[in-house]
Amino acid sequence: MSFVLPGKALLIADRKVKIYTTILALANIALQVVAFTLMKISSTHSKHNIISLINIFTLLAFSAVFTRAIIWQWILKLNSLTKCYLFNALVPTLLLLVSHYLFHEHITHNNILGSAIVMLGLLILFKPNAKI
């Protein structure tokens, strides 16, 4: 039988929440990127009518959106809104990479610079003991 001091137990619990939140946050981001990618694939596969938009890609995209909604609620249950909302800013940067490598879309200098600035913002947010 092992005894853990209350302070240490809190620290372990806090670390577990952090790991759990990080996994959920990454899943949340990945699902948003997957949903947008599937929507794009769906729109390129469909012809110029609304009915052709109802296909396997659209259904998968909606499934991703719904799963993301559940994960987002779990994240909000464990964390403050101010802390976790900014993490979503990573999505456009990842979409930029997907659009370039999967759909061969053109990337401008401003896209790269803007993404770098967004990443800088996130780095400031998640870097422990960052002082401003």
Place this chain on the structure above:
Amino acid sequence: MIILLSALIITLTATGQIFLKKGAILNKHLIFNQYVISGYGVFIIVMTLSITLMHYASMKYMSAIVGLNYPSTILLASLVLGEKIQTKTLAASLIILLGYIIFTL
């Protein structure tokens, strides 16, 4: 008209997130409770308003609005939910906003 719609979209997006947060901390079903349903209801209004705004403004302008959602949501979370905002959180949200503006220029 554009400014009014933009202000509404930004405020309602932040409000929707507040509803979701309230729904998450409620000791009821995680998804199907009154706050979460209201939150997603608000997002449907936001989507309708965004489509309306796109008639008057360019897509670039929309990205700036998405960027503005970050500082406005954390400010509203602080006001309504009483969450503490660290200086680095506020600074990060403003840097992200700048990033979004440059991204779409």
